[in-house]
Amino acid sequence: MQLVPSPITATVDFAAPGVQHGYLRLPYSRDDAAWGSIMTPIAVVNNGDGPTALLTGANHGDEYEGPIALFDLSSTIRAEDVSGRIIIVPAMNYPAFGAGTRTSPIDRGNLNRSFPGRPDGSVTQKIADYFQRVLLPMSDIVLDFHSGGKTLDFLPYCAAHILPDKRQEAQSFDLVRAFGAPWSVRMLEIDAVGMYDTAAEEMGKIFVTTELGGGGTATAHTAGIAKRGLKNLLIAAGLLKGDVDAQPTQWLDMPDADCFTFAEDGGLIEFLADLGDHVVQDQPVARIFPVARTGLLPVTVTAGRAGVMMARHFPGIVKPGDCVAVIGVEVEG
Numbered sequence: 067m068q069l070v071p072s073p074i075t076a077t078v079d080f081a082a083p084g085v086q087h088g089y090l091r092l093p094y095s096r097d098d099a100a101w102g103s104i105m106t107p108i109a110v111v112n113n114g115d116g117p118t119a120l121l122t123g124a125n126h127g128d129e130y131e132g133p134i135a136l137f138d139l140s141s142t143i144r145a146e147d148v149s150g151r152i153i154i155v156p157a158m159n160y161p162a163f164g165a166g167t168r169t170s171p172i173d174r175g176n177l178n179r180s181f182p183g184r185p186d187g188s189v190t191q192k193i194a195d196y197f198q199r200v201l202l203p204m205s206d207i208v209l210d211f212h213s214g215g216k217t218l219d220f221l222p223y224c225a226a227h228i229l230p231d232k233r234q235e236a237q238s239f240d241l242v243r244a245f246g247a248p249w250s251v252r253m254l255e256i257d258a259v260g261m262y263d264t265a266a267e268e269m270g271k272i273f274v275t276t277e278l279g280g281g282g283t284a285t286a287h288t289a290g291i292a293k294r295g296l297k298n299l300l301i302a303a304g305l306l307k308g309d310v311d312a313q314p315t316q317w318l319d320m321p322d323a324d325c326f327t328f329a330e331d332g333g334l335i336e337f338l339a340d341l342g343d344h345v346v347q348d349q350p351v352a353r354i355f356p357v358a359r360t361g362l363l364p365v366t367v368t369a370g371r372a373g374v375m376m377a378r379h380f381p382g383i384v385k386p387g388d389c390v391a392v393i394g395v396e397v398e399g
């Protein structure tokens with residue numbers, strides 16, 4: 067299949083030395099701007115030989131630790147401290163970031179389910195296509211920040227995936243260790259098709275991701291983890307001068323789909339365990355009250371396995387099919 071060129075143009079020169087700040091400009095014709103564009107901020111830092119790191123936040127627009135750490139890095143980084151190239155896109159799905167929503171307000175596109183994208187598709191598909199065909203191929207190391215957004219909350223962790231290529235997997239987990247979040251996860255996905263993670267890994271890139279909190283905000287604690295971890299990862303990869311600020315971390319494994327607990331009922335959720343709590347298999351972790359009338363008993367939701375509660379539903383009202391809790395298994399690093 068012959069693909070048309072991406073409609074996105076970069077106002078930065080990826081080969082030029084020094085620090086550049088610019089945009090990925092995507093034409094977007096609409097009612098309030100007939101010849102308007104989406105202007106996604108991008109910074110490129112180039113200095114001498116070394117690998118290329120591609121750093122992204124707000125792949126989902128309501129997750130904030132990544133954008134905080136990346137806008138911060140972009141405003142302070144000096145070319146002389148870099149060996150190689152660092153590409154910073156603090157808000158990958160910029161329309162979603164601007165709206166404070168997980169998906170794009172333009173086409174409802176979930177960027178992290180839109181890969182490989184299409185140059186002639188929707189706005190979100192065009193963004194995915196640009197990363198797929200332009201930015202990922204020029205990169206060696208990819209760090210994509212996530213958090214729980216408005217509907218999930220996570221123990222702060224850095225993660226990589228179990229991969230068929232064990233060398234690629236080991237290099238990814240080395241950078242997870244260097245990141246030094248309080249928790250480090252060998253991550254299992256429930257819905258990997260169309261993910262940026264999968265696109266990067268299939269190209270053989272070293273891919274590291276995070277889940278650093280949630281609820282549609284960032285705390286001083288989680289933003290601090292993001293900023294320190296970002297620098298640690300770049301230093302460990304040989305891209306940034308300095309010493310890794312080594313931090314203790316607890317590793318978690320996600321052996322199979324029993325880690326995930328889903329609601330079969332809707333209503334008012336009362337958690338019986340909190341993030342970081344140890345639970346045994348079949349332990350009640352939440353109750354869901356029907357709210358149409360009084361006098362009805364709640365439905366109990368139980369853990370599918372023993373372990374640590376590493377994620378939970380965030381809003382007070384839950385719907386059938388929502389992920390209520392995720393249980394990880396503590397393992398040696």
Ligand SMILES: [Zn+2]
Binds near residue numbers: 125126129212213215
């Ligand atoms: Zn996300």
